Amino acid sequence: MTKEDFYKTEKLYHYTSLEKALGILESNELWFGYLKDLNDINELYRPMFYEKVTPEIEEMAQTEIDKYQQLSLTRDSCRYGFDIPAMWGHYGDKGNGVCFIFNKDKLLNSLSTDIYHDKVEYVRPDYSFSVFFRLKDNVIEPFTREDINEFFFKKTCDWSYEQEYRLLVKTDEKGRYKLPLNDSLIGIAIRDARIEDELHNVTTSDKYNKLKKEKEASCLILNYGNFMGSRHLQYLDDDVVKFGTTYDDTIWCSNDEIYKALMEGKAWIEGTHGK
Numbered sequence: 338m339t340k341e342d343f344y345k346t347e348k349l350y351h352y353t354s355l356e357k358a359l360g361i362l363e364s365n366e367l368w369f370g371y372l373k374d375l376n377d378i379n380e381l382y383r384p385m386f387y388e389k390v391t392p393e394i395e396e397m398a399q400t401e402i403d404k405y406q407q408l409s410l411t412r413d414s415c416r417y418g419f420d421i422p423a424m425w426g427h428y429g430d431k432g433n434g435v436c437f438i439f440n441k442d443k444l445l446n447s448l449s450t451d452i453y454h455d456k457v458e459y460v461r462p463d464y465s466f467s468v469f470f471r472l473k474d475n476v477i478e479p480f481t482r483e484d485i486n487e488f489f490f491k492k493t494c495d496w497s498y499e500q501e502y503r504l505l506v507k508t509d510e511k512g513r514y515k516l517p518l519n520d521s522l523i524g525i526a527i528r529d530a531r532i533e534d535e536l537h538n539v540t541t542s543d544k545y546n547k548l549k550k551e552k553e554a555s556c557l558i559l560n561y562g563n564f565m566g567s568r569h570l571q572y573l574d575d576d577v578v579k580f581g582t583t584y585d586d587t588i589w590c591s592n593d594e595i596y597k598a599l600m601e602g603k604a605w606i607e608g609t610h611g612k
Contacts, residue, residue: 438524
């Protein structure tokens with residue numbers, strides 16, 4: 338994958354720990370999660386309005402919601418999806434995990450037609466999330482697409498740093514829904530693989546070698562790190578890779594974009610360089 342290919346390809350990202358990453362590589366699947374496991378309390382406790390409130394109807398409504406599972410990914414927006422420190426901290430095992438990089442088209446092409454997917458819209462904290470359950474013959478009617486957008490694809494602005502792209506499925510089957518990756522995985526970013534020791538051989542690290550053993554040949558292992566105040570995404574290979582190498586092996590560097598903005602006479606504002 339050349340730099341040109343990297344920039345031309347529309348991408349989605351998934352942060353996780355090394356242990357879970359190895360499981361994903363072994364199964365070649367991403368697993369959806371249950372809504373009850375979400376970490377956004379606003380999503381867990383949104384008000385629901387019924388035509389007629391009874392314990393039975395409330396139980397029916399909760400049963401209907403429990404049929405939905407979701408998968409949260411990250412997209413390019415104000416920042417590139419791999420370049421979000423909070424995501425590395427919250428979901429990437431405090432920076433010790435990895436960030437999967439997917440070809441968006443290839444990943445979504447494997448979806449069945451009953452899976453909804455779209456970017457999450459971030460709205461004012463005082464926005465009222467409401468779903469009106471419609472009853473027919475004392476049975477809750479299925480959500481419309483408008484209901485689904487309202488209930489599952491909106492979050493408050495507190496979460497906007499996640500730049501979330503969400504996949505949603507409704508299933509009556511027991512167990513978690515699994516999404517096959519096929520050949521959509523194009524890169525695995527490791528944070529700070531190059532430590533501050535120029536004699537350190539990255540290819541001897543447990544993380545690098547475990548990932549290399551499980552990954553497909555077409556998938557690159559990349560280093561996401563910080564050096565001299567700049568952030569970068571760099572190739573790794575089987576040779577000795579030293580800390581602070583030249584930019585010949587660099588796919589992306591934050592300093593490059595600062596320099597470009599200055600040359601064009603533009604003010605540089607951190608967090609405005611994504612797509």
